[in-house]
Amino acid sequence: MEYSLIIGVLVFVLGLAFGSFGNVVIWRLPRGESLSYPASHCPECDGPIAWYDNVPVASWLILRGRCRSCSAPIPVRYPAVELTSGLLWLLAWAQFGLSPRTLGAIVFYYLLLILAAIDLDTYRLPNPLIGLMGAIGVAGVAASMAGLPVLPLLPASGVFSSPLVSALVGCGAPAVITLGIALIYERARGREGFGMGDVKLLAVMGPYLGPYTLMVLFLGSMLGAVVGVIAARRSTEGMAMRVPFGPFLAGAAVMVSVAGPALWLWYAGLLA
Ligand SMILES: [Zn+2]
Incomplete structure (x- = not known):
């Protein structure tokens, strides 16, 4: 029981992390930009985004949906995509197990x-x-x-x-x-x-x-x-x-x- 709880949390966190990368793909792929370079930056002020400001969902909540350097609003779409990804990974695991x-x-x-x-x-x-x-x-x-x-x-x-x-x-x-x-x-x-x-x-x-x-x-x-x-x-x-x-x-x-x-x-x- 505890074992499956740990796996479930792990799957969910992996889903959140991939959701974060998904946001990069959603933004960059239609613009023909590289998916790996440069590192995450604010589209408004171009400031780099530190890892602690890039934690799925949590950072958006802590920063109250604004860029730390320029206070430009970060669309709620970002944490929403991350959360949806986490939930979808969890759903796949709930359906088919390991x-x-x-x-x-x-x-x-x-x-x-x-x-x-x-x-x-x-x-x-x-x-x-x-x-x-x-x-x-x-x-x-x-x-x-x-x-x-x-x-x-x-x-x-x-x-x-x-x-x-x-x-x-x-x-x-x-x-x-x-x-x-x-x-x-x-x-x-x-x-x-x-x-x-x-x-x-x-x-x-x-x-x-x-x-x-x-x-x-x-x-x-x-x-x-x-x-x-x-x-x-x-x-x-x-x-x-x-x-x-x-x-x-x-x-x-x-x-x-x-x-x-x-x-x-x-x-x-x-x-x-
Ligand atoms: Zn900014």
Whole structure:
């Protein structure tokens, strides 16, 4: 019992620390800056940030959200990303314990968090991160086929019990549907319904979630539509306002990886 408490704290702290690095990636990657150099500095006064002012969440609280040298406000987004990362790592551990799948889940959740934040900032899902998620996904499926079950996170039965079939269907099905919708939408409205980034993000979820990527598409679209309509009503831009879709897909993916099989059973029960 105490043993698992120690592991849990360790996983959480690791998640916080990686969240801190995640903030660096979220800020620098879209700007084409190096991720390793220079060391953390305040974007306002360029002053270096000492290690004791860079402790995840705690430093932000102690400094009351302001830079120590110039008092420029540090957005609450920073500790929020750190905390979310810590909680997502904890979630992966709670789901899969100390198993190879935990690693797959941590990578998946962590990359989703970074992608969602970048999409919020820039309306883009950078290819290097999508590619990384895809490459690790392929490696995870290969490991499973070699007897070390890393991916998919949600094993299914029947024809989908093969990690390869599961990944291919999970990758292809939502891609075909979103591409179809994008084409129809573009003809009808003259603008994109789905961005190519969203299509690619769904595709690289395939190795992680298998056919459950269809549920991510469905749930993400519902969440996005509800929030989009609320946001458009409040915005002066109205329906012309752009709402990034990536954060909804990312949120839906985490929900599905936790509750997907239960949701599916519930839905199938409604049909029966
Ligand atoms: Zn400063």
